[in-house]
Amino acid sequence: MTGQRGRQPAPSGAAGAGGSGGSPPGRQSEGSPPRAGTAPQARPHFTGRAAVLAIVLCAIALSLAYPVREYISQRRQIDQLRAQGAQIQQQRHRLEAERRLLHSPVYIEQQARDRLHMCLPTQMCYEIIGKSAKPKDVAARAAEAPWYAKLWSSVQQANAARGNDQAEPARRHQVTRTRHRSGEHRA
Numbered sequence: 001m002t003g004q005r006g007r008q009p010a011p012s013g014a015a016g017a018g019g020s021g022g023s024p025p026g027r028q029s030e031g032s033p034p035r036a037g038t039a040p041q042a043r044p045h046f047t048g049r050a051a052v053l054a055i056v057l058c059a060i061a062l063s064l065a066y067p068v069r070e071y072i073s074q075r076r077q078i079d080q081l082r083a084q085g086a087q088i089q090q091q092r093h094r095l096e097a098e099r100r101l102l103h104s105p106v107y108i109e110q111q112a113r114d115r116l117h118m119c120l121p122t123q124m125c126y127e128i129i130g131k132s133a134k135p136k137d138v139a140a141r142a143a144e145a146p147w148y149a150k151l152w153s154s155v156q157q158a159n160a161a162r163g164n165d166q167a168e169p170a171r172r173h174q175v176t177r178t179r180h181r182s183g184e185h186r187a
Contacts, residue, residue: 101107112118119125145153 117125117127
């Protein structure tokens with residue numbers, strides 16, 4: 001094995017305190033262990049390889065940002081279109097059911113009776129003119145308030161009507177009294 005070899009450390013007793021052999025005081029030789037009074041050299045935390053790695057990672061992140069953003073927006077658009085398609089399908093089914101109903105002769109006959117007040121030649125139809133109450137409405141009105149509430153509301157309505165009739169003469173009487181006090185009746 002030929003080539004350069006590192007320096008061999010000098011025996012601790014041979015160099016002496018004056019530093020006569022070897023390196024000057026305060027400096028260490030390349031292969032020698034650190035001295036007791038000096039601190040070991042620290043390696044830098046940020047090396048050239050780390051800088052290149054950071055630049056490469058940033059470049060990869062930047063090159064992937066746009067495609068990922070486009071992918072996400074396209075997925076969102078696809079989801080919106082699927083939801084819109086589902087709404088259109090529901091509307092289509094509803095319209096199909098309505099079309100089937102409008103082509104049904106039974107439904108057409110029912111609508112002619114209800115809206116146009118038509119009846120078949122074999123039937124006798126009656127039309128009630130004026131206010132007509134459906135049986136469900138009459139039953140609902142009868143069940144909504146007890147008899148004593150109805151009686152009390154009719155008493156209050158009668159009192160309010162009587163109060164309006166009596167309020168008019170009282171107001172006239174008050175106006176004439178104020179004229180008498182101010183002396184307007186003498187003029």
